[in-house]
Amino acid sequence: MYKISTLNKISPAGLARLTDEYTITENVQEANSIILRSYNMHDMDLPADLMAVGRAGAGVNNIPLDKCAQQGIVVFNAPGANANAVKELCLAGMFLAARNITEGFEWAKTLIGTEDVGKAVEKGKGQFAGTEIKGKTLGVIGLGAIGVLVANAAESLGMNVIGHDPFLSVKAAHSLSNTIDIADSLKDLYPQCDYITIHVPVMDSTKAMINAEAFAQMKDGVVFLNFARDKLVNDSDLLSAIDSGKVKKYITDFPNDTVIGKKGILALPHLGASSAEAEDNCAVMAVDQVMDYLENGNIVNSVNMPACTLGPKKGTRISIISKADAGVLEKVAAICDGDVINKVKGEYAYTLAETTGDVDESAITGEGIIRVRILR
Secondary structure (H helix, E strand, O other): OOOEEOOOOOHHHHOOOOOOOOEEEEHHHHHHHHEEEOOOOOOOOOOOOOOEEEEEEOEEEEEEEHHHHHHOOOEEEOOOHHHHHHHHHHHHHHHHHHHOOOHHHHHHOOOOOOOOOHHHHHHHHHHOOOOOOOOEEEEEEEOHHHHHHHHHHHOOOOOOOEEOOOOOOHHHHOOOOOEEEEEOOHHHHHHHOEEEEEEOOOOOOOOOEEEEEHHOOOOOOOEEEEEOOOHEEHHHHHHHHHHHHEEEEEEOOOOOOHHHOOOOEEEEOOOOOOOHHHHHHHHHHHHHHHHHHHHHOOOOOOOOOEEOOOOOOOOEEEEEEEEOOOOOHHHHHHHOOOOOEEEEOOOOOEEEEOOOOOOOOOOOOOEEEEEEEEEE
16 A cells, blocks of 8 residues: 655545545655645655655645655656646736736726716727737747647737747747747847746746846847746846847746736736646646656656656566666676666656566665665
């Protein structure tokens, strides 16, 4: 019986995937797996029997990835499961900016008690006249699951779309409309765009990538949308760009102390994945991946271990997490008579093997071996 702890409220659609081999425990310290959304695990003492963490979402900043890897705990996320929800909110952000909808909405509320509201509306509506997005150019930075959906949807709405992603995957390229232009560099993309949206992860190479140098290359009056992460933007440079008129509006899903309430900034309360459908999709993906690992040893969509799968378990299966230089493959090959697969990600390796013989965990030992499981 596997024990699962949920550190956040998890969609019933995901938990319904659990079979009779699983039970939900409120005592996290006895958990074999944790399913969570945004709960901060960094200050947690990780349970001794914890084998897997399933993040019902894409971002994993709330999970101590290195600490988990060192203890042989596989961390999964759910990339793409909330992509449509974020895409729709991003499109909504463009419409909000183009048509001055929030400003008009707030102004209309001030008419409460006015003697002739209809007359006041006709007199004052001109101050909120906006523009249409059709025919405008949208730049999409990052063509992953979300970026591709945004690009394709914007093109279908009549926008000219330019994308940029130096790490464009084959899958994303196949999904992207073949009439969308791809810019070789951001300096080629920036000056052409009326709207720019960013969809890249936060890494050392992307932190504050949208800065004074980037803004200087953009069109005057550009609308910038950030539904990825706030740390991608240098807030001080952003405020300067808004004050100068370089940036007409900044639409973000990540309010912080610097940008909240500032003129020209529309900050939404991190609603990107907050749809019933996205929460269901993320929970289902996270739970399925954790179950597949616990039962079959397969790793799909892990952020701290290599992808490695042998499909459904046929007989006895050996699962080994180790350091990349531990020489596990040779040890396993010597005692197994079935399929063996070994993958490396950074300093860690994962080995999965099948055998018809009887194998004990004690048969696989040595320096650099972190966790061995025998799945029968």
